Amino acid sequence: MKSKISLAFKNCKKENRTALITYTVAGDNTKNNSLKILKAISKHADILELGFPHNTPIADGGQIQESSYRALKNGIKLEDVFQIVKRFKNIQPNKPLILMGYFNLIYQHGEDNFLKNCKKSGVDGLIIVDLPWPENKKFARKCKKKSINFIQLISPTTSHNRMKKIVRDSHDMIYYISMLSTTGGKLKVSPRKILKNYNKIKKINSKKNLVIGFGITNKTINSLKSANGLVVGSMLCKTISNSLKKGQNPVTKLDKVVYNLKNKIL
């Protein structure tokens, strides 16, 4: 049986467009609102990434840090994250949802227990920022056994030889980090160059769904739309921060921003 993640990409290919992938943080700005946000943006997005926040994130820029700290201040726990996923999946069972975060939370929760809760709540995939290949081999295999996608990351510093091994061990989706940056950095590499690297990875195995993330906003998204999928994260976190500062409703704001992003790539 094909995974929901695979089906989402297949659907996009049929419509001849890139998949829009969003990243928001669970519990930002409240547990309820983060669920409402998922519901609202899932009308436009093809795949949803949901961050489970950590207070010592070594690869996140200012915007995602701000969202994470806000969520943690509100007392978000992994248990709540799974609740949010579950409630979302009750309404939208077919929309793929990927959890993203740092390994220590999984380590403390217990790998098997974590995967059990993923399965129970309906998580489709995992991105673990600080568990690179080959350190992730064992855990990725566990994920596969539970039909949960473990999403491998590739970066501009990844050698070709290493790339081949990562692609070989990947599941349905691979994430290409566009540039040397934490999340939320300004796109400092030309889209042409990013796509050149993108194509190098595609050449290794064209069947793997490859998405690009980091530095993608409404301003840059159009230039990369030949990719299988594009991830927008920091821009959404920033939207939440700004709407809170202005006393606006973050849910309706985000609905609009993601709608606009979608229109840019149609």
Added chain:
Amino acid sequence: MMQIKKGIPFIDQHNKEYLYGGKFGGNFIPETLKKPIDDLTKLFSKLRKNKNFLKERDYYFKNYIGSPTPFIKLENLTKHVGGAQIYAKVVSEANGGAHKIYNATVHCLIAKKAGKKFIVGDTGAGYAGKMLSMAAKKFNLKCKIFMGAKDIKRQRPNVEAMKKNGAVIVPVKTGSQTLVDAVSECMRYWVSNCDTTHMCVGSTVGPNIFVKICAWSTSQISRELIVQLKEEFGKIPKKIKLINCVGGGSSAMGFWNEFIDTDAEFYGVEAGGPKKSKLHAAPLSNGSKIGILHGAAQYVVQDKEGQIGSTESISAGLDYPGISPLHCFLKDTKRAIYTSVNDEEALNAYRLVSKLENISPSLEPSHAFAEAIKFAPKLKRSDVIVVNSCGDSLKDKDIIKSRLGYYIR
């Protein structure tokens, strides 16, 4: 059972995944850092076997750092406390005033070999930053230091020194605004600039290669001490007790490394925090669980969920929730014993040592002295204690004055 092997450098006693004892350390890092860390790992393993590089290192250790640092008997303290004979290895006499100069110098030498023109580092007490800025200036590297905003306020003298050396200081205002946040921010900076910039981690923490380079560098302290002990006693005294404070653990690792295969006893002293506070910076002696911090698995102050916990200590250099994987390994193999000392005890030790002796330890080694003062009376006259006096109190002048009402040195 977890065991230390004889005859193999301690820093190399990890498995293929760079884990000591199968569970401490490793490389829990973002993909982007895999290649720079691989490159650095290969470069360092070549350099440490290269005779010319070792000559160069020894040249700078001697002529720039001022090796060997003195080894002295603390006659007055010994008399005052009673029991064992107390000695000090006065590492604060090294250029710059603390052991952090060894790691900083070696990192600059490596950065040069790697063809990097920029170097970045973290700092808590400000010594790691001060030394990196000094060495960077000497070796013509542009230097950037990440430091928590709280630490910038409480460690002024070292901040001034960094500025004088031309380093750019980046205040870190996230989280607790201390060392843990400075290390995170420094790593984030490196993720974005690893193509042009060399990173120096200020202690034996972080991804494995940084643990290794740091311990390899500070080991100079124990190499010197072995020679000095033989001069003083004719041999290494039986069951000699080596007492050292541990923050990240670089000073202690350097103090102990060459003694691992001997019967010297190791006592690591963590920061217990204020007497009346529940907060501390003592993951080894307070029963913290293993978790992942800054790219390595280690005992770390954290909550049940895995969020890194707040710490508190009068000593900025020890105010860190984690601890080197090497010390976790030493603890679990029972090769070293770890205790903690509270702020008040450390202050008292500072006062006593500064009053009685010609040295004046900073608040970090004052933790080790406090332990020695408690321990010595329980021992015999024939027992020997050596304390690593790894930092000078000058940087803590403001804190000491506000706590005691005076400052002596």
